[in-house]
Amino acid sequence: MGRGQLPLSVLEVAIGVVVILSVTLGFALGPPAADTRGPQLDAYASDVATVLANEQPRHGGSTRLREVLASEATFDRERGALERRVERILPENVLFRVETPHGTVGLARPRQTTTGTAVIPTGIGRVRIEVWYA
Template sequence: MRRGQATITAIEAGIGVLLLLALTLLFALGSPGGSDSATQAQLDAYAEDTATILAQEQPRHADQTRLAEVTASGAAFEREAPALERRIEAILPENVFFRLDTPYGRIGHPLPANVQTGTTTVTTVNGPVTLEVWYA
């Protein structure tokens, strides 16, 4: 009685097919990303740290702080907005976008829909300033 034996070539082909299937599934399913709570905590930290730095910086022209200066009036906002935008961009990492809302206007990038953000609000003598940050 002869036994049927699989040839080595057939076994190698089977292993190759299984390996390709495993790699295909790995790419299809992807790798696990960071947890949403860790991402949220990091974004909140970026927002709070940036707002804290700006709230303690000396004003360029008048008022108590840089954020108070930008909320003093519409004219002050127009004058200070470009410099403040550059300052925020210098503080945040390159892969983080922002939007700063004041009583007199908004600077930064438009907030995309369905994106996780970190948010903080600072109360100045001239009104509230809200900073939102998100990953690009």
């Protein structure tokens, strides 16, 4: 009595079905999406830096940022206006912190959070802007 064997054509069909299903699932599920949060946050921080570095001052100075950084007294005077300005620049779901030589504006950054950062070197000191999603 001979052993029972599957015909070769049945085996080929089974392998073909597995290959077709694998390719179909690959297209249906697609590759995993890239994490775009970091680059988008960097763009937000850069936008804030650009606006502050080029905006007209409210009281005096060459730019809004130089006005804020002129002294501790001007920083204290302009702190609230600076915070409101940055809030208006950013989308509602983005929080921020602006660090200057005279103090900070905004919230403390939560630990282990993806952030975007921009640094503005000025003649008065360095300004660091960090942003993150709420």
